[in-house]
Amino acid sequence: MAEHYITSKELISTLKISSQELITIEQFFDAIPDDEWELLEGKDYRVVAGNGLREYTTPGAYTLARYLDATQKQGFWEVIKEWFSHRKREVRRAFVRKKILDNCSSLVKRNDIFFVSRSDVVAIFGTKPSYLKKMSEIAQRAEQPLLKGQDYDEFIDEGGLHYSLAGIDKLSQVLKTSLTKKNRREWCTDVGEVIRPQVKDIVDQIIKRDKGIQKAICKVKRDNDNTCQVTGKKPDKVNNFKIAAHHLYSRNSYPHLADVDKNLITLTCEVHEQFHQYMGGYGKPCTIDDFIKFVEQYYPSSNQVVICLNDQKRVLGNPEPVNQRKPHVLYLPVSRVL
Structure with a gap:
């Protein structure tokens, strides 16, 4: 995953310090090279072309937080740590939403429930068909099992097995307890939490596009x-x-x-x-x-x-x-x- 940066503006807001305080700290770090407190361009921060302001990497922001903790009061480190944790989660969720958007062409509404094909669900979770089948079997024996007609169903006219959004959420719960790698657990957890709002946004866009087509047709007839x-x-x-x-x-x-x-x-x-x-x-x-x-x-x-x-x-x-x-x-x- 790409490096996460925090802008000077975000840093000031997060740490609740003034812009002058940040400038003073940066000048202090730059004044004496190779001392205890050091920030290296390219490693700890980058300068944005055009405005000359800095954007800090995780290590660079942590260094600033440690300095503030040592010279003022405790707590800056935890604040910065929480900011990067939140940003990392938001970026990961953006990738999850993109994955759903690019692998949801089978979306269909049946009995007022949205369903997605098994092949699309495999792609969204980033797993294998055989592993999804195994997780599905475990989910059917869970305390809140997968229910046919609600969480999954067979649609002959659509090519076979489909999972509902509720079913995908249940599968995500099983996957996050079965997977060993942290990044995979986080991804599958996010799928369960993001799938409903993402599909809602997708459906809203489909409806908006259809209205746009009808509007264009009316305009051309009028023109x-x-x-x-x-x-x-x-x-x-x-x-x-x-x-x-x-x-x-x-x-x-x-x-x-x-x-x-x-x-x-x-x-x-x-x-x-x-x-x-x-x-x-x-x-x-x-x-x-x-x-x-x-x-x-x-x-x-x-x-x-x-x-x-x-x-x-x-x-x-x-x-x-x-x-x-x-x-x-x-x-x-x-x-x-x-």
Whole structure:
């Protein structure tokens, strides 16, 4: 794990000393080299480019605390020790949350309970399938055992065994008592404590993204005056048809562009249906190049649309499709988590 640093500002706040006191102490340490009290740049602290202030490593901060304990009063050492302990824990939890975020694509809500696949749980805990199975068997015999339907379940349509957030918490309790290495015990403990709030934040983001997509669709329809950009048709009292908003880079293959209005074009439902039949069905991935070819073939007189599409293509760049076999959790359809 990377070295932890405490800034001068944080050090002043933590030790409850003034900025002038810290400057005086630093000047004292720098005045006489190779004496009892010494701070070495690169080992005990680093100087931040731009403001010239110091950020102290754990040994450097401890040295300052020992000096204050020796010259003023007791207690500075314990304060600094607690600060670094807390910072280390917060940094570790940040890594745990990132691990959950990157290995939670199987997230699904069933009977008002969130579940995650066994393979994702293995990755989150950083263990092996065989060891997780062993821990699961122990957890089923615990005082508060794993219960089917509440803590785990088999979902044939989702690929098999899944654990709920409560089940993951119970597994973390078993793992932290079974593991011998301190860092592994701490990691698994944090997984149990972090999993619920992290999944809540993930679900909130999925819902927010879905709302963003709907907002982009409404904006494009409004900006285009509810008019088909290929045929120029617009609903009226006589022809009361609906206008669709088509994703030029398909929503499933390019989910990061799903809420970008430049990735949307308004079409009559008839033209929209015709394009997807041309592509082989609504489930087939498509790009802006596919749509340009479609317009050139079936609506060759719509030259202005092709010019606009080429302009939009330059704006959107050359996006890469996501991994369809394991999409990122933030790109899951909102229906999975509601």
